[in-house]
Amino acid sequence: MFGLEKKDTSLLLIVAVLTMFAPFILNPFPTDSALAQFNAGYPDLMQRFVIFGIFAIGFNILFGLTGYLSFGHAAFLGVGSYAAVWMFKLIGMNVLPAILLAIIVSGLFSVIIGYVSLRRSGIYFSILTLAFAQMSFALAYSVLTPITGGETGLQLALDDPRILGVSQTAEGNIPVPSLFGLEMRSTAELVVGPWEFVFNVGYYTSALFMLASFYLAIRIFRSPFGMMLRAVKSNQQRMNYTGLNTRPYTLAAFVISGMYAGLAGGLMASMDPLAGAERMQWTASGEVVLMTILGGAGTLIGPVLGAGFIKYFENIFSKINDNVLHGWFAFLPDGMEDFVVFIIHPFIGKGWHLTLGILFMMVVIFLPGGLVEGGQRISSWVRGRKSEDKAKGKTEPAE
Amino acid sequence: MDAILLQILNGLDKGSAYALIALGLTLIFGTLGVVNFAHGALFMIGAFCSVTLSRLFSLSHKVEVPGETDFLGNPLKKDVPYLYDIFGESTGAAIIDWAVPLSILFAIPIMLAVGYAMERGLIKHFYKRPHADQILVTFGLAIVLQEVIKYYFGANPIPTPAPSAFTGSFDFGAMLGFDPNTIIYPYWRLVYFAFAVVIIGAVFSFLQFTTFGMVVRAGMADRETVGLLGINIDRRFTIMFGIAAAVAGLAGVMYAPINSPNYHMGMDFLVLSFVVVVVGGMGSLPGAVLAGFLLGVLESFASMREVIDLIPGINQVIIYLVAIIILLTRPRGLMGRKGVMED
Numbered sequence: 001m002f003g004l005e006k007k008d009t010s011l012l013l014i015v016a017v018l019t020m021f022a023p024f025i026l027n028p029f030p031t032d033s034a035l036a037q038f039n040a041g042y043p044d045l046m047q048r049f050v051i052f053g054i055f056a057i058g059f060n061i062l063f064g065l066t067g068y069l070s071f072g073h074a075a076f077l078g079v080g081s082y083a084a085v086w087m088f089k090l091i092g093m094n095v096l097p098a099i100l101l102a103i104i105v106s107g108l109f110s111v112i113i114g115y116v117s118l119r120r121s122g123i124y125f126s127i128l129t130l131a132f133a134q135m136s137f138a139l140a141y142s143v144l145t146p147i148t149g150g151e152t153g154l155q156l157a158l159d160d161p162r163i164l165g166v167s168q169t170a171e172g173n174i175p176v177p178s179l180f181g182l183e184m185r186s187t188a189e190l191v192v193g194p195w196e197f198v199f200n201v202g203y204y205t206s207a208l209f210m211l212a213s214f215y216l217a218i219r220i221f222r223s224p225f226g227m228m229l230r231a232v233k234s235n236q237q238r239m240n241y242t243g244l245n246t247r248p249y250t251l252a253a254f255v256i257s258g259m260y261a262g263l264a265g266g267l268m269a270s271m272d273p274l275a276g277a278e279r280m281q282w283t284a285s286g287e288v289v290l291m292t293i294l295g296g297a298g299t300l301i302g303p304v305l306g307a308g309f310i311k312y313f314e315n316i317f318s319k320i321n322d323n324v325l326h327g328w329f330a331f332l333p334d335g336m337e338d339f340v341v342f343i344i345h346p347f348i349g350k351g352w353h354l355t356l357g358i359l360f361m362m363v364v365i366f367l368p369g370g371l372v373e374g375g376q377r378i379s380s381w382v383r384g385r386k387s388e389d390k391a392k393g394k395t396e397p398a399e
Numbered sequence: 400m401d402a403i404l405l406q407i408l409n410g411l412d413k414g415s416a417y418a419l420i421a422l423g424l425t426l427i428f429g430t431l432g433v434v435n436f437a438h439g440a441l442f443m444i445g446a447f448c449s450v451t452l453s454r455l456f457s458l459s460h461k462v463e464v465p466g467e468t469d470f471l472g473n474p475l476k477k478d479v480p481y482l483y484d485i486f487g488e489s490t491g492a493a494i495i496d497w498a499v500p501l502s503i504l505f506a507i508p509i510m511l512a513v514g515y516a517m518e519r520g521l522i523k524h525f526y527k528r529p530h531a532d533q534i535l536v537t538f539g540l541a542i543v544l545q546e547v548i549k550y551y552f553g554a555n556p557i558p559t560p561a562p563s564a565f566t567g568s569f570d571f572g573a574m575l576g577f578d579p580n581t582i583i584y585p586y587w588r589l590v591y592f593a594f595a596v597v598i599i600g601a602v603f604s605f606l607q608f609t610t611f612g613m614v615v616r617a618g619m620a621d622r623e624t625v626g627l628l629g630i631n632i633d634r635r636f637t638i639m640f641g642i643a644a645a646v647a648g649l650a651g652v653m654y655a656p657i658n659s660p661n662y663h664m665g666m667d668f669l670v671l672s673f674v675v676v677v678v679g680g681m682g683s684l685p686g687a688v689l690a691g692f693l694l695g696v697l698e699s700f701a702s703m704r705e706v707i708d709l710i711p712g713i714n715q716v717i718i719y720l721v722a723i724i725i726l727l728t729r730p731r732g733l734m735g736r737k738g739v740m741e742d
Binding site for chain 2: 067069116119120122123124126127128130131132134135138139141142143144282283286289293346351353354356357358360361364365368
């Protein structure tokens with residue numbers, strides 16, 4: 001189906017079903033139960049899942065396939081956000097033109113940066129992209145204030161022209177982003193017994209975009225072009241010796257992943273129409289690297305898993321505080337309870353980044369393939385007990 | 400002329416910090432071939448060593464002041480640092496005042512231990528892995544260290560004053576025969592510069608004039624052959640890692656009065672120091688030092704009013720701009736050896 005192999009089709013279908021039914025799946029606990037804090041089915045968080053999913057899918061096309069580790073990808077996301085907000089300010093509140101412009105602008109931007117950065121590889125490439133991103137961040141923060149809004153960020157105002165829309169609504173408010181009249185923030189709620197499910201227009205718009213970009217990523221992974229990118233990763237020198245110029249391929253991968261980042265940025269601005277320079281800072285680039293590695297670089301589903309994992313635990317972990325912990329460990333004797341809470345305390349709430357850092361180190365050290373490899377290992381361990389004889393007969397390919 | 404001199408002086412203190420961090424980074428890269436993204440965190444730990452020590456020194460207990468009462472009529476209580484009890488009031492006050500320079504002694508063993516533990520515990524397992532993995536794991540470590548510091552010291556910058564003998568500024572211009580008050584320079588920055596020069600000199604002479612340093616240099620040039628000669632080069636490289644950590648830590652200790660330590664100062668300096676290393680040339684020690692001072696001075700020139708008026712925003716991007724130009728035209732850096740990671 002859709003020109004995909006059977007395995008990929010089923011993967012795409014699984015992802016599609018999961019994203020479409022996410023409001024149900026992410027809200028497994030009744031709203032008034034003690035476990036309700038683990039629910040993730042509210043619009044804001046679900047939007048972030050899919051938007052960062054797109055960002056990570058795009059990053060994976062560059063890093064996972066070609067092995068070029070970019071430390072400046074957040075710049076494209078930031079540029080996309082700015083472009084989208086400008087579209088809201090000048091043209092109107094429809095999200096489609098905004099997202100389109102975001103993709104185009106970040107694509108152009110990544111052509112320039114990619115053209116220069118890709119002349120080097122390895123750590124030099126990382127540092128070049130880092131330098132470019134930090135440069136854009138510094139400029140957006142200071143000199144480009146007329147375009148970027150500087151420290152306060154770029155916001156909508158009542159007196160923006162909005163040629164194809166209205167400057168302000170009848171009530172005198174700033175209009176909200178919409179898709180042909182369908183407001184991004186509008187939600188429908190479904191109450192089933194103690195459960196409450198929220199369906200948000202913005203989420204479903206982003207989810208559709210994510211499915212489209214996931215499909216595109218599968219096609220790229222399976223195409224001859226993707227094969228070429230993998231060849232660059234495994235041995236670029238050999239590719240060059242065969243008389244093949246790899247740079248157009250790597251540049252294309254760079255630009256594609258830049259456009260993915262721009263799409264994510266445009267969507268982010270569509271959900272909440274403001275853009276700030278902090279989205280371009282190198283820690284933001286580091287975050288997408290974390291997501292991709294954590295999920296599994298070079299795999300199709302890995303980056304999406306990683307993005308979901310990080311965003312979920314970021315939200316849930318940072319909400320847990322000492323009182324919640326005391327509630328959980330109330331069954332322990334008093335001294336023990338305080339001790340356990342004392343031990344866990346640094347890792348929750350504001351200490352979430354500590355947990356993330358440790359987790360990330362663990363993954364890089366013990367599980368270079370990320371969550372996907374972890375899943376494969378577990379499943380092969382479960383299955384492997386039966387077919388141990390088969391595995392023994394396997395021969396290693398010669399180097 | 401005086402304006403130019405002033406900018407050079409202004410650039411020197413930041414340049415010293417860049418040079419020290421870049422020196423450590425290059426030592427690690429040159430010896431172990433590891434790209435250490437956690438090096439900024441070591442700089443930060445150094446700065447927090449001085450914070451810790453000045454806090455330790457000012458630990459105090461309450462003492463009643465005889466004959467005086469507070470506004471409620473209770474006996475007035477005063478905080479008296481324990482150091483006053485041990486050394487007497489004047490010596491105790493002097494020790495507290497000199498907390499930052501004294502932290503050097505305190506920081507050296509700590510940083511050596513941290514560096515040693517880091518190499519043995521983590522980096523050792525990453526020699527055979529690709530550079531990308533090294534970057535990632537040290538990046539993770541940097542996050543962890545930074546968050547631990549944030550947990551214990553809070554997110555706000557902690558002012559750590561220099562000894563009162565060095566707090567003022569002096570009129571450098573008058574000394575050189577310019578008009579008074581044209582070149583005013585804080586004492587502590589001069590101290591910092593002198594300190595950096597001493598440390599850099601010490602590292603270089605250690606490498607140049609001791610047997611240990613000679614072996615390390617031989618190992619940097621050809622690790623395998625040195626190993627074949629029956630020398631345990633790994634152990635020496637581990638010690639060099641400790642020394643590199645100590646250099647970064649000391650840079651941080653002395654930087655605390657210039658810029659109040661906060662938990663993300665390491666990350667802020669790391670990005671720039673990497674750029675410095677690349678400009679100087681991967682694996683070239685003199686290159687790192689040269690590029691550190693050069694970029695520091697260049698940055699301060701770029702923040703001159705006249706230059707900013709000419710090219711707005713240049714002060715923010717000058718370092719990155721230089722790095723991009725250098726990487727594209729001369730990828731081995733200013734003083735890098737031909738062929739070292741030059742792909």
